[in-house]
Amino acid sequence: MAIDMKDVENIAHLARLQLSAAEKQEALNSITNILNVIDGMQALDTSGVEPLAHANDAASQRLREDVVSEPDQRSELMALAPSSDKGLFLVPKVLE
Amino acid sequence: MLNQGITEIAAALAKGEYSSVEITQAYLNQISRHNPDINAYVTVTGELALSQAKAADAARAKGNAGVFTGVPYAHKDIFCTTGVKTACGSRMLDTFIAPYDASVSASLNAAGGVMLGKTNMDEFAMGSSNETSWYGPVKNPWNRALVPGGSSGGSAAAVAGHLAPAATATDTGGSIRQPASFCGLTGIKPTYGRVSRWGMIAFASSLDQAGVLTHSAEDAAIMMQLISGFDPKDSTSVDLPVPDYRAALAQPLKGLRIGLPTQHFAEGLNAEVEVQIRNALKEFEKLGATLKDISLDNSHLSVAAYYVIAPAEASANLSRYDGVRFGHRCDKPVDLEDLYKRSRAEGFGTEVKRRIMVGTYALSAGYYDAYYIKAQKVRRLIKDDFARAFNEVDVIMGPTSPHTAFPLGAKTKDPVKMYLEDIYTIAVNLAGLPGMSIPAGLVDGLPVGLQIVGRDFDEARLLNVAHQFQQATDWHKRTPGA
Numbered sequence: 001m002a003i004d005m006k007d008v009e010n011i012a013h014l015a016r017l018q019l020s021a022a023e024k025q026e027a028l029n030s031i032t033n034i035l036n037v038i039d040g041m042q043a044l045d046t047s048g049v050e051p052l053a054h055a056n057d058a059a060s061q062r063l064r065e066d067v068v069s070e071p072d073q074r075s076e077l078m079a080l081a082p083s084s085d086k087g088l089f090l091v092p093k094v095l096e
Numbered sequence: 097m098l099n100q101g102i103t104e105i106a107a108a109l110a111k112g113e114y115s116s117v118e119i120t121q122a123y124l125n126q127i128s129r130h131n132p133d134i135n136a137y138v139t140v141t142g143e144l145a146l147s148q149a150k151a152a153d154a155a156r157a158k159g160n161a162g163v164f165t166g167v168p169y170a171h172k173d174i175f176c177t178t179g180v181k182t183a184c185g186s187r188m189l190d191t192f193i194a195p196y197d198a199s200v201s202a203s204l205n206a207a208g209g210v211m212l213g214k215t216n217m218d219e220f221a222m223g224s225s226n227e228t229s230w231y232g233p234v235k236n237p238w239n240r241a242l243v244p245g246g247s248s249g250g251s252a253a254a255v256a257g258h259l260a261p262a263a264t265a266t267d268t269g270g271s272i273r274q275p276a277s278f279c280g281l282t283g284i285k286p287t288y289g290r291v292s293r294w295g296m297i298a299f300a301s302s303l304d305q306a307g308v309l310t311h312s313a314e315d316a317a318i319m320m321q322l323i324s325g326f327d328p329k330d331s332t333s334v335d336l337p338v339p340d341y342r343a344a345l346a347q348p349l350k351g352l353r354i355g356l357p358t359q360h361f362a363e364g365l366n367a368e369v370e371v372q373i374r375n376a377l378k379e380f381e382k383l384g385a386t387l388k389d390i391s392l393d394n395s396h397l398s399v400a401a402y403y404v405i406a407p408a409e410a411s412a413n414l415s416r417y418d419g420v421r422f423g424h425r426c427d428k429p430v431d432l433e434d435l436y437k438r439s440r441a442e443g444f445g446t447e448v449k450r451r452i453m454v455g456t457y458a459l460s461a462g463y464y465d466a467y468y469i470k471a472q473k474v475r476r477l478i479k480d481d482f483a484r485a486f487n488e489v490d491v492i493m494g495p496t497s498p499h500t501a502f503p504l505g506a507k508t509k510d511p512v513k514m515y516l517e518d519i520y521t522i523a524v525n526l527a528g529l530p531g532m533s534i535p536a537g538l539v540d541g542l543p544v545g546l547q548i549v550g551r552d553f554d555e556a557r558l559l560n561v562a563h564q565f566q567q568a569t570d571w572h573k574r575t576p577g578a
Binding site: 003007008010011012014015016017018019023026027030031033034035036037038039040041042044046049050051052053054055056061062064073076077079080081082083089091092093094 | 396401429433472473474529
């Protein structure tokens with residue numbers, strides 16, 4: 001499947017990446033080449049094949065007891081934030 | 097003493113030939129001499145290492161030493177380490193200091209290991225040459241104009257260059273095995289679920305697996321014993337007993353059935369590399385093994401399926417880097433969208449952005465079935481191919497890489513060329529199987545790696561097979577310039 005510049009701009013927006021004009025052009029070229037490799041799959045008939053999401057698909061996710069198991073690291077984790085105040089993450093104003 | 101592996105160092109420490117402080121200091125000296133050029137380490141933790149070494153020597157004096165007590169190692173910068181920066185090769189995490197240890201880090205600490213530092217890597221482990229790192233490329237100690245392979249290039253260069261006796265590493269599509277091949281090392285990627293992923297920074301969660309890079313299978317067995325096993329903190333960790341890997345090494349190979357995928361001995365394989373691999377296979381025949389051609393019918397589609405699945409998972413995993421909770425944040429964002437877009441644009445390098453976009457595209461409305469579901473179907477067929485092969489053979493062997501290490505810069509302009517680097521290794525991750533690479537020859541003075549793939553959770557067999565080969569040959573003892 002071929003992509004165009006509009007697709008690149010849409011993908012970059014969905015992925016929340018700001019790209020310069022040169023970067024968009026590079027992305028268009030390289031993603032086109034990558035999709036050419038990926039499209040090699042389309043020739044294979046996979047009708048009736050069950051998709052495999054995970055190598056150990058037979059294993060089911062374990063559920064643990066519903067008890068508190070994590071230590072309280074609130075202050076250590078908040079300290080990693082680029083901008084915070086009174087235990088809250090700060091971001092630019094969202095609502096006028 | 098810097099030419100030694102874990103086995104020799106552990107024996108020397110036990111006999112009191114030198115102390116952990118002495119061997120640690122010797123490595124730190126070597127690192128300060130050679131790392132500025134090789135660039136294997138992004139962070140050297142000299143003070144921490146010496147304090148761990150002192151504690152190890154004290155524990156030994158009290159009779160509390162295990163096999164790894166006081167043994168130095170290099171730690172891939174993808175594993176979180178309390179109080180020590182974990183940057184994962186990315187500007188995004190250039191100031192990130194985790195408040196907790198990854199399970200692998202904790203296991204090695206508990207075993208009394210001495211961490212010399214954190215090793216360079218491709219950004220978020222996305223690369224096959226260690227050239228996408230924010231901290232610059234790593235040079236191959238065998239020839240400093242060549243790449244060490246990737247993404248665990250720093251770990252491989254550290255061990256090959258004798259800046260550490262062993263290192264941790266991770267492998268999503270070949271990131272342990274290909275650098276092992278390029279740097280003349282023993283590398284093992286265990287079965288998916290064997291080693292905890294907790295605290296290991298995520299790239300593609302259904303494929304990522306931690307392992308080690310060492311000088312021998314015996315060294316790998318020692319380290320694998322420490323990091324393997326069930327971890328309730330990782331929901332995909334598998335609750336199976338871990339065999340005694342070192343005890344399994346001695347088993348003779350008589351009757352071992354080795355499968356050779358015809359697809360891995362076809363066009364694209366360098367002829368001189370093939371000669372070395374065939375010679376290694378003859379060695380296995382001498383040890384009593386039998387060879388049999390097998391077919392992995394869908395292996396030609398493994399790169400295609402992988403470059404849907406891995407980027408799709410990466411695009412979801414890397415959405416956490418938003419400039420809000422941790423990691424890089426742009427200056428003076430005008431609104432929230434600007435904050436997200438510029439923080440991510442500045443924090444991620446070109447290859448990471450490329451993969452996020454490919455993954456976003458593959459998961460986007462209208463393309464999900466054609467790409468993501470299709471790739472998952474191909475993934476099942478690839479897994480079935482292996483299952484069929486393992487009805488007839490015990491292990492599968494072939495080249496790890498089609499060629500020896502290539503020059504720095506040779507493939508950075510063409511991502512597809514770089515992706516094809518992992519053509520023999522990627523299917524193993526898609527199937528979740530354990531895989532190794534061991535040194536099996538030299539071409540023009542550069543190492544050639546033999547890949548060994550096993551059944552689910554058959555790491556003991558892989559290590560055994562590798563060890564028996566290493567008892568009969570000395571390729572694993574070859575070092576740069578020797």
